[in-house]
Amino acid sequence: MAQVSVSSAAQAVIGDSEFDRDTTVTRREPGVYDIDLSAGWTIINAVNGGYLLAVLGRALGDALPHSDPFTISAHYLTASHPGPAVIRTDVVRTGRTLSTGQASLFQYDDEGAEVERIRVLASYGDLDALPDDVRTSAKPPHFPPVEQCFGAQDGPSPVQGSSAITERLDLKLDPTTLGWALGSPSGKGEMRAWFGLADGRDADPLSLLLAVDALPPTAFEMGLKGWVPTVELTVHVRCRPAPGPLRVSITTRNLAGGFLEEDAEVWDSADRLVAQSRQLARAKLS
Amino acid sequence: MAQVSVSSAAQAVIGDSEFDRDTTVTRREPGVYDIDLSAGWTIINAVNGGYLLAVLGRALGDALPHSDPFTISAHYLTASHPGPAVIRTDVVRTGRTLSTGQASLFQYDDEGAEVERIRVLASYGDLDALPDDVRTSAKPPHFPPVEQCFGAQDGPSPVQGSSAITERLDLKLDPTTLGWALGSPSGKGEMRAWFGLADGRDADPLSLLLAVDALPPTAFEMGLKGWVPTVELTVHVRCRPAPGPLRVSITTRNLAGGFLEEDAEVWDSADRLVAQSRQLARAKLS
Numbered sequence A, B: 001m002a003q004v005s006v007s008s009a010a011q012a013v014i015g016d017s018e019f020d021r022d023t024t025v026t027r028r029e030p031g032v033y034d035i036d037l038s039a040g041w042t043i044i045n046a047v048n049g050g051y052l053l054a055v056l057g058r059a060l061g062d063a064l065p066h067s068d069p070f071t072i073s074a075h076y077l078t079a080s081h082p083g084p085a086v087i088r089t090d091v092v093r094t095g096r097t098l099s100t101g102q103a104s105l106f107q108y109d110d111e112g113a114e115v116e117r118i119r120v121l122a123s124y125g126d127l128d129a130l131p132d133d134v135r136t137s138a139k140p141p142h143f144p145p146v147e148q149c150f151g152a153q154d155g156p157s158p159v160q161g162s163s164a165i166t167e168r169l170d171l172k173l174d175p176t177t178l179g180w181a182l183g184s185p186s187g188k189g190e191m192r193a194w195f196g197l198a199d200g201r202d203a204d205p206l207s208l209l210l211a212v213d214a215l216p217p218t219a220f221e222m223g224l225k226g227w228v229p230t231v232e233l234t235v236h237v238r239c240r241p242a243p244g245p246l247r248v249s250i251t252t253r254n255l256a257g258g259f260l261e262e263d264a265e266v267w268d269s270a271d272r273l274v275a276q277s278r279q280l281a282r283a284k285l286s
Helices: A020-023 A048-063 A205-211 B018-022 B049-063 B206-212
Strands: A026-029 A032-037 A070-076 A083-094 A099-108 A114-125 A134-136 A167-173 A190-197 A228-238 A248-249 A254-256 A259-267 A275-283 B026-029 B033-035 B070-074 B085-096 B099-108 B114-125 B133-136 B169-173 B190-197 B232-236 B246-251 B252-256 B259-269 B272-282
Touching: A020 A205, A032 A048, A048 A070, A048 A083, A048 A099, A048 A114, A048 A205, A048 A228, A070 A205, A070 B070, A070 B114, A070 B232, A083 A114, A083 B026, A083 B114, A114 B070, A114 B114, A114 B232, A205 A228, A205 A248, A205 A259, A205 A275, A228 B070, A228 B099, A228 B114, A228 B232, A228 B272, A254 B272, A275 B232, A275 B272, B018 B206, B033 B049, B049 B070, B049 B085, B049 B099, B049 B114, B049 B206, B049 B232, B070 B206, B085 B114, B206 B232, B206 B246, B206 B259, B206 B272
Parallel strands: none
Antiparallel strands: A026 A032, A032 A083, A070 A114, A070 A228, A083 A099, A099 A114, A134 B252, A167 A190, A190 A248, A228 A275, A248 A259, A254 A259, A254 B133, A259 A275, B026 B033, B033 B085, B070 B114, B070 B232, B085 B099, B099 B114, B169 B190, B190 B246, B232 B272, B246 B259, B252 B259, B259 B272
8 A cells, every 4th residue: 555644645535535435334224224344444353433433423424414423422332343234323303503313333143133332322513504703722732743753654563553444544643652652651641643544535524533533542651551442432523624634632631440531632734623522441450 | 598618517418418309210110210300400490401410310320230320421402491301211231340321301392292301321330349540640720728719609699690509509619710700701711619519418420410510601701691501411420529529620622613612520529530521512602
């Protein structure tokens, strides 16, 4: 695969890209969608939680009268695997500016019975209908230029446990949050990266659902080595992202009792805060 | 009603207090609960969203095999009013350490048909079973001593639109976030208060669901005057709170496009971060 920098010109376009093809849901009947979960978005053997959220978000965008996720909350129940899945949606309420829906993703056990993987509640609207008023005090976090950041192709496995998803993403990690990959984690719960899709597709609200959960866990920089499964993840999409690379900054302040939160913020090339998320995850304290 | 300071000795106890009586749900049949929403927790004419979340949280704690909310996400659909309501719960998954459930609260229209007010997804566990390990970098925000903070009884309506809920709470607002009440908001999206229940009942995981949504909106300190209805609210309960007053700090960084987030953190008397929450709310930009 060609190495595409987050700073290079776009190649694939929204609607015709790996991400779009791999999140395609097929309506079986009203409110019910089939999908074949792609093996291309796995980390170790599990399907990435952000990719799954985008899949569910896409089904809800079809089922609801509004197309943009404003706030979506997912509870992860069992681990998803590549292969067939069905999404069942429920329209909870439709309003003039916001609609609320629910969706569950199921896979199949050995007897073919449905096993629920994820359940989400979400409110959708139209990002383009929002007024332009901005009174934000949020400032983009400091990021080194992308040329000074490091991706999976920049050395001998800087990203441990390299998996299929690393080939779909153009992640360039801030070297100050990369100590874990060199055996000397900073001890701080911080992870930052320039984020793009490897085929150059620009960001849209659906791909923001992927972006918030696509970096290595902050727990790695806190010196933990085990996996950090998500219990719950809520994303607020605040603005349609401008073309160009995203900056994703994730912070953990409170690792306690075997759980930690991961707060993500995503900034677009126009310096706007386009998404905020928080997840509760389990950590193995070592 | 006697004025009870957050720093005074407790009077009511957990299980026998205004909050406990007003959140009592009665099982009609397995998974279905009746409640009479109390007029005591209204703000203007609407029932407070934190009180409603505690009501739903209590029903789920009965329906699920685990009793403590670890993470609960609520989407607010229509405004609730004092009076009868029914809660319908659904056990999504039960596990050894976590169980996930869903609940909806309905009231009735003029024809007696059910109208959904709120839908929640939540994962429950046992806070007392968590290991003691803490590797937190979170520090309590600076709070003036409670004697230097201001409550509803400390002046001519320092809390505008005083409502029934102010009599149930012992809120003492940090004077640096009280400018709005004096006609000179700071412009910063910050609100901080010492929080207690007026009858002296100590905090527990359920009352934390109330505490995160009980302060005046940060939007007031940003110079907005209209109401700020919650679209979605997610709470993570991280630790069983110690007896004594709580400190609640709420921050808004991004007011844009007519929406804003409110991030709350709740600290107990033992200086532990016991709850984190984020809500997405609508703001009328003026």
